[in-house]
Amino acid sequence: MRQQEAETASWNLDQIVTELRASRELTHNIRHQGQIRELPSRKALLGIVEGLCAALFPTHYGRADLNEANIDYFVGHTLNQTLPLLQDQVRKGLLFASDTDDSDERSLAQRASRITSDFASRLPIIRGLLYTDLQAAYQGDPAATSTSEILLCYPGMTAVIYYRIAHALHELGSTLVARLTSDIAHSSTGIDIHPAADIGSHFFIDHGTGVVIGETTVIGQRVRLYQAVTLGAKRFTEGENGVLVKGEPRHPIVEDDVVIYAGATILGRITIGRGSVIGGNVWLTQSVPAGSHVMQAQMRTSTTIQPKSLSERIGQWSI
Amino acid sequence: MRQQEAETASWNLDQIVTELRASRELTHNIRHQGQIRELPSRKALLGIVEGLCAALFPTHYGRADLNEANIDYFVGHTLNQTLPLLQDQVRKGLLFASDTDDSDERSLAQRASRITSDFASRLPIIRGLLYTDLQAAYQGDPAATSTSEILLCYPGMTAVIYYRIAHALHELGSTLVARLTSDIAHSSTGIDIHPAADIGSHFFIDHGTGVVIGETTVIGQRVRLYQAVTLGAKRFTEGENGVLVKGEPRHPIVEDDVVIYAGATILGRITIGRGSVIGGNVWLTQSVPAGSHVMQAQMRTSTTIQPKSLSERIGQWSI
C-alpha cells in the first residue's frame, strides 16, 4: 500500500493545477465577464420535473397508495416542495442570462417569482394538454392497452411531458431552464424537441429515438411522428452585417392530422398540409398540399448468390 | 430570507391543488375505473433486472472477487433477494391489467407466484441463449477483444439481455412488466425491441442506436443488425367494425444468417431469405429470396466550388 501510495503521487499535482489555472484564465477563458454566476443545475432540475410529474399524475408518478382522503395533501405538499426549487433554478437562469450588475439581482428574483407563479397557475392547463396527448397515444398505437401503460412505458409520452413543461417555462421567459429541461428528456428518450417549438394537442411520438424538432417548428393538432423524424431548418438568413438572423421562422409548419413515418427528414419553412401522410425515410424540402401522400423512391434490388466466405459476408458496410 | 419567503408564497397553492383535483376527477380523469391500483415501478424493475444480470453473470455484473468457494452463495442470495421483488412487480402488473374485483386478488397473487417460479426455472436456459449471443458478438465484431469486454461495453449486448428476460416474462403472461423492462433497455441503449418479438440464438446488434424491432417480428439464428435498422409494420388490418385487429402478424420474418446494415427500413410481413445481406439505408417492403444482396440506389453527386462566405456554408440544412 505504501508502495502504491508512492505511485499515486507520481503526477505533479501542483503543475497540473497551475496549468489548468493558466488555461482557465489566460488562454482558454470561458468565464462570463470574469464574474461568478451560479448556473442552473441539471440534477436539481431533474428532481424538479419529477416533482411536477408527481403533482400532475399523482397515482402514476407519485405514490400508488393515494386515495380521496389524502391525495390533495400529497399534491399540495409536492408542489410546495417543488415550486420553490424551480423558482431558485429560474432565478439562476435569469441571472446567468442577464448582463446586469448587482443592483438588479432583486428585480431578477422578483421576476423569477412571477415566472414560477405564472407557471404554477398553468399546471392544470398543462395537465389538460397532456391528457389529450395520452388519448392520442392510446388511439394511435394499437399495442397500447391502457393510458397507464403509456404513462409508464412510452418514451414518447415522457418527451411530450417534458416538452410541455419546458415550453411553458420558455414562453414565460425562463429560456435556459427550459432548454436544460429539454435536454434531460433528450438524454433519456433520444427525442430532441426544442422548447420554443409550438405543438398542438393530441400529439404522439412512437418509439421516438432520433426525433429532432427545431426551434420555430409549428405543429397542429392530432399529429403523429415515428422514430428518427427530423423537422429541421434548411438555410439560415444572413443579415446585412453578415451575422445570422436569430429566431426567424426556418422550420416546417405541420398542419392538423398529419402522420410522418420513421426516418423522414423535412427541412425549411415549408408547410405539410392538413391530413398528409409522409412516408418513411422521405427527404422533403418543399411544401405539400393538404391530403398529400409522400413516399420514397424505389430501391434498386439485386438478388445475388450466397457469399463464398464468412468474412466476405461480414465485411459489407460494417463499422 | 423573509422577503424571499414572502415571494415563495406568491402562487396560490390552494387554487392550483383544487384545479388539479378538478382536472383529475372531472375533465381529464385517467384513473382506472375509479380504483386505486399500484403500478409496477420502473425503479424497482431496474434493480430487479440488475439482480438477475448479477445472478446470470456473477463475475461481470455481480462482484469481481467471487471464487469457487463463495460464488454459489452469491448467486443464491442474489436470486433470493431478486425473485420475491420480481414476483411483487408481476403481481402488480397482473392486478393492473385485470378487470376483476377484490375477490380475485388471491388468485392473481398465486398466478404471480407461478409466473415467477417458471421464470426462475428458465434462467439457466436464458443464460445459455445469452452465451450464444455473446459468441456472435465476439465473432461479428473484429474490434471485440474478449467476451468480457462485450458484456461490459456493448449496448447491443445489454439490449439483448433485457430482451431475453422481457421475452420470457411476456411468454409467461407478465406483459406489462415485460414491456417496462424493454423500455428500460430502450432508454439506456436507444434500442427498442418489443418483448413479444421472437429472436433466435446468436443474435447481435452493433452500435444499435435507433434500432426498432416490432411486436410480431420473427428473427432466426445468427442474425446481425446495425444501428438504426427498423423491422416494422406496413399496414394494420381493419376488422369489420373498423377496429384494428390486434396481434396479427405484421412485422418481417428474418431467416437465419441474415445481416442488415445501418439505417435499413424493412416493413410488413415479408420474409428476408436465409443468408441475405441488406445494405445500409435500404427501404424494403417486399420479400427477398435466400442469399439476396439488397443495396440502395446510387446518389446524385455534384462537385461544387467553395462557398463564398461562412454563413452560406453553415446555413445548409442545419437545424
Place this chain on the structure above:
Amino acid sequence: MRQQEAETASWNLDQIVTELRASRELTHNIRHQGQIRELPSRKALLGIVEGLCAALFPTHYGRADLNEANIDYFVGHTLNQTLPLLQDQVRKGLLFASDTDDSDERSLAQRASRITSDFASRLPIIRGLLYTDLQAAYQGDPAATSTSEILLCYPGMTAVIYYRIAHALHELGSTLVARLTSDIAHSSTGIDIHPAADIGSHFFIDHGTGVVIGETTVIGQRVRLYQAVTLGAKRFTEGENGVLVKGEPRHPIVEDDVVIYAGATILGRITIGRGSVIGGNVWLTQSVPAGSHVMQAQMRTSTTIQPKSLSERIGQWSI
C-alpha cells in the same frame, strides 16, 4: 404474509443455483482462463469522468461558488480524489487485457501509474482542445446564447468531452477503460465515437442522436456533424489465413471544414475533401474532392386524396 412467504419459496432455489453453476462451468463458461480478474467498473468510471469534468471546467461541472481564492483548492482536491481512482481502473483494465501470470502484477501496476500520470499531464491540453470545440459549437449553432449554455445543455459537447478523455487514455494504452468511457457517453447522448478515432480541433456535433464514428476515422479541424451521421467501414480485409485483419484503416478521412448533415452515411476508407458539404441522408462510398456539395437524389412525390378511413391512414408503415 406467511401465506405469501410460502409462495415466495415456490421456486427451487438449490436447483436453479446448481443449473446456473453448470451453465457457468460446463456448457457456457465465459470465464477468462479460469482466473478471476476484477473488471473495470462502469459506475466507478462514471464518477471518475465527472471528477475530471469538474477539474477541467470547475465553475460549470464543479461548484458554482468558486472564486479566485478557492478555485485552485477545488481543482487540486478534485484531481487528488479522481486520479487515484482512475489509476485503479486503468490497472484493472491492463490486468484484464493481459495474458500474464501473477508475477507481472507489479509491473502492470507501475504501468497503470505511468499511464495515469501521463494522462494527468495532458489535462491542460485536453482543456485547450475542448475550448476550441466549445467555440465551434457557439459559432456553429445560432441558437446558442453562450458557451456556458453549451457546456450545460448540449449532448454533442458531452460526447466530445468524453471522447477527448477516452482518446487520451486509448493513446496511452488503457484501451478497455477508454472503450468503457465511450460507451458511457453513448448511453447518455446516443452518440457513439470510438476512442481510437482521430478528431481535430473545433469539432461540433449538433443534436447527435445516432451518430457513429468508427475506429480508424480521421477527422480534420472545424468539422461539423448532425444527428444520425455514420462514418463507417465498408469492407474488412481478410488475411491469408482467412482471419480478419485488425486495425487496418477502413473508415473515412474527413478533411478540414467539412459539414455533414443529418442521416448521411459515409463508408469506407474514402476521403471527403476539404470544405465539402454532405447533404442529409446521403449514402456515400466514394471519395469526393475538396469543396464538393453532395445531395440526395430527388424523392418521388405524389399528391393523393384524403384517405377514407382512419385505420387506412394510421396503417401506413407504422410499427
Place this chain on the structure above:
Amino acid sequence: MRQQEAETASWNLDQIVTELRASRELTHNIRHQGQIRELPSRKALLGIVEGLCAALFPTHYGRADLNEANIDYFVGHTLNQTLPLLQDQVRKGLLFASDTDDSDERSLAQRASRITSDFASRLPIIRGLLYTDLQAAYQGDPAATSTSEILLCYPGMTAVIYYRIAHALHELGSTLVARLTSDIAHSSTGIDIHPAADIGSHFFIDHGTGVVIGETTVIGQRVRLYQAVTLGAKRFTEGENGVLVKGEPRHPIVEDDVVIYAGATILGRITIGRGSVIGGNVWLTQSVPAGSHVMQAQMRTSTTIQPKSLSERIGQWSI
C-alpha cells in the same frame, strides 16, 4: 490482488455456514416455535418517530419554510406517509407477540389498524402535553432562551417526546413497538424511560444521561429530574409457585412539584410527597411526606499534602 484474493478465501466458508446452521437449529435455537415472524424494524421506527415529530412541530422538526398557506399540506402529507408505516410496524409487533396461528392474521391486521387510528387521533393531545413539558423546561432551566432552543438542543425534551409517543402506543396495546421506541430515545439521549410509566404534564429532565424510570413508576405534574436519577424497583414479589409476579407496582410514586437532583437513587413502591426536594446522590428506599428535603450524609474530607510523584497522583482510582 490475486494473491490477496487467495488469502481472502483462507476461511472455510462452507464449514462456518454449516456450524452456524447447527447452532441455530440444534444447540442454540432461538427461533419462535420454528415460525418465521417479521420483527418490527428499529430503522423503520426511527423514521416513523421523526415523521411524527415533524407533524407535531412542523417548523422545528419538519421544514423551516412553512407558512400559513402550506403548513397543513405538509402536516397532512407527513402523517399520510408516516401513519401507514407505523401501522405496519404495529402489525408486525402484534404478530410477533401473538401465539395464534395463521387464521388470525387478518384480525391482527385489523387490530393494528385500530391501534394506529386511535393513536393518530391522540396526536393533538400528545402535542398539548408536550407543550406543557416545553413550558416546564423553559421555566426550569434559566439557561434556556426560548422554547425553540429546547426543542432543538435538549436531550431531555427528545426523551420526553419519545416517551409520550411510546406511552400512547403502549396503552393502546402495541407494547413491543412502544418498547423499541423507548430504546431509540435511550440510545441517543442516555435516558431510559419505560413506556408503561405514567408521567404527568410539565415534566422536565435536565442533562439526563443515566436517568432510568421503571415500568410502574407514577409521576405527577410539574416534576423535574436531573441526570443519573434512578426510579427503580427494590424487590420483586414471588408468587406461590416461585415465579415472579409481573406488572405488580414496584417503582416509586413521585407526587406533584417534586424535584430530584442528579444521581439520586429512589427504589421501591414508596411515595415522594408533594413538593419534596431530593438532593443529589441520595439513596432513598422509604416514603417521605410532602414538603420533605432529603440530602446526602456529609462526606469525610481530608486535606493532604501534594503527592510526591505524578504516578502516585494519577494512580488513584483510575480505570
Place this chain on the structure above:
Amino acid sequence: MRQQEAETASWNLDQIVTELRASRELTHNIRHQGQIRELPSRKALLGIVEGLCAALFPTHYGRADLNEANIDYFVGHTLNQTLPLLQDQVRKGLLFASDTDDSDERSLAQRASRITSDFASRLPIIRGLLYTDLQAAYQGDPAATSTSEILLCYPGMTAVIYYRIAHALHELGSTLVARLTSDIAHSSTGIDIHPAADIGSHFFIDHGTGVVIGETTVIGQRVRLYQAVTLGAKRFTEGENGVLVKGEPRHPIVEDDVVIYAGATILGRITIGRGSVIGGNVWLTQSVPAGSHVMQAQMRTSTTIQPKSLSERIGQWSI
C-alpha cells in the same frame, strides 16, 4: 392490498390536521412572535463539525492517503466547503435569537460573516489546544498506545474537540449554534459540556459517560476527569423582582492539575485548589485548598448468608 388500503384510511386525516392546526395556533402556540424563522439544523451542523475535524486532523478524520503533495489541497477544499455552510448556520442562529425586524437581516448576515471569519482564523489555535489535550490523554491513560488511537477511539477526545469548537463559536457570539454543537457531542459521547465553560489546555476526560460541566465552570490546565463527574450549580440568585439572575458565576472553579474520579459531584461556586484529588462518588459543596485529597465516607459492609431462593436474590434493588 385494497383491503389494506381501506384500513389505511381508517384515521380521519382532515380532522387530525385541523386539530393539530388548532393546537399550533390557539392553545399551544410556540411560534416565535408569529414569524417564521429558519432554525439551525442539527444534521447540517453535524456535517460541518465533521468537516472542521477533517481540516484540523486531515489524516485522521479526512482521508488516509494524504501526502505532502496533496494535503493542503484537501485542507483548503474542505474548509472551502465547510465554512460557508457554517456561516449559513451562524446566520440562522443570529436571526433566530434576534428580536429585530426585516431591515436588520443584512446586518445579521454581515455579523455572521464576521463571526465565521474570526472563527476560521482561530482554527490553528484550536488545533494547538487540542494537541495539548491529546498529549494529556496519552500521558493520562496508560492503556493508550498512540495519539492516533485516542483520536480514533476515545469519546472524551471527541467531546473535547466539539467543546473547543463550540466554545470559540460561543465566545464570538454564535450561542445557539454553539449549544447545538455541544448537544451533538452529548448525544454521541454522553458527555455534556456547556460551550460557555472555560477550560484550559491539556484537558482529559476518561470514559466520560455522564459527565456534566456547567455554564460558568472554570477549569485550569492539566485537569483530568472520569465518567459521571458533575461540575454543577448549587443555588441560583434571585433578583429583586424574583427573576433568576442569568449568567452569574454558579459553577466550580477547578484549578490546575486537579484529578476528579468517577461519579464525584461538585456543586456551587467553590474552588478546588491546585493539584487536588477528588475521589470517586464524592459529594462536595465547599472549596478545598490546593493539594487536597477528598474521599468518600466508608461504606457499611455486612456479610450475609446465601439467599434462599433465586427470586430473593434477584429482587434486590433491581428495576
Place this chain on the structure above:
Amino acid sequence: MRQQEAETASWNLDQIVTELRASRELTHNIRHQGQIRELPSRKALLGIVEGLCAALFPTHYGRADLNEANIDYFVGHTLNQTLPLLQDQVRKGLLFASDTDDSDERSLAQRASRITSDFASRLPIIRGLLYTDLQAAYQGDPAATSTSEILLCYPGMTAVIYYRIAHALHELGSTLVARLTSDIAHSSTGIDIHPAADIGSHFFIDHGTGVVIGETTVIGQRVRLYQAVTLGAKRFTEGENGVLVKGEPRHPIVEDDVVIYAGATILGRITIGRGSVIGGNVWLTQSVPAGSHVMQAQMRTSTTIQPKSLSERIGQWSI
C-alpha cells in the same frame, strides 16, 4: 448572492491553510514518524459488525423473510461480504500498530488473513456464548417477554454482542480494531467494556448507561450488572524507572452468580466472592467473601417545610 459570495470570501483561506500546515508539521505534529498510515475506519467497522450480527442472528439482524431454503445462502453471502472487509480493517490496524518498514507489509497482510480466518472459525462459538447471554437476560429481567425482544430492544445485549466480537479480535491480536469496536458500542449504548476484559457466559447488563468495565477485569458465569456500575482500577503500579507498568492486573475479579446493582463502584484487584450481591451506589475497594451482601450506609433524612418561593426551590443544586 454576489454580495453573499463576497462575504463568503471574507476569511483568508491561504493563511489558514498555511497556519494549519505549520501546526501539523512544526508545532503540533502528531503524524506517526512522518509516515502515512491508513487507519481503520469507524464507519467501515460499524458496517462490518452489523454484517457479523446478521450472520449470527439472520432472522433478527438480517432479513425477516428467511426460511429453510434460503437462509444458508444469506449467511454465506453475508459472511462473504463481511469477512474480507474485516480482514482489510485488521490489516490496517496491524500496519498502524507496527514499527516496521515497507518490507513487512506482506507479512502483516498474511497475519491479517490468519486473524480473520481464525476469527471466522470462532463465530459459532461466539454465537453459543451469546445464546447464554440471551437466556440470562430473559431470566434476569421479568419484563422481558421473549429473546427476540431482547435482541431487538436491549442496549445491554447490543453491548455484549459487540464485546464478544471485540474480545475475540483482541485475543487474536487485532487490538486496535477491537478497541474501535468497543467504542462503537459505547457510543450507542453508554456501556464501556474494554475488549481485553474476560467475561464468562450468561452475562447480563440491564439498562446499562454508564457501565465501565476495565481492561483486566475478570467476570465469571451468570453475573448480572445494572446501570452505572464501575469495575475499575484503584492504583497503577510504577516501575523502577517511574514508568507505569502496563497490562498488570488492576481491576476486580467478579466470581460466578454475582449481582451488582446500579451505581456501584468497585475498584482494584479485589475479588467479589461467588454469589455475592452488591447494593446500589456502593463504593467498594476490598474483597468480599462468597455470599456477601454489601449495602450503602444510611442517608440522613430531614423533613422540612415547603419552600417559600419557586426560585428557592428550583435553585437547589441545579446546574
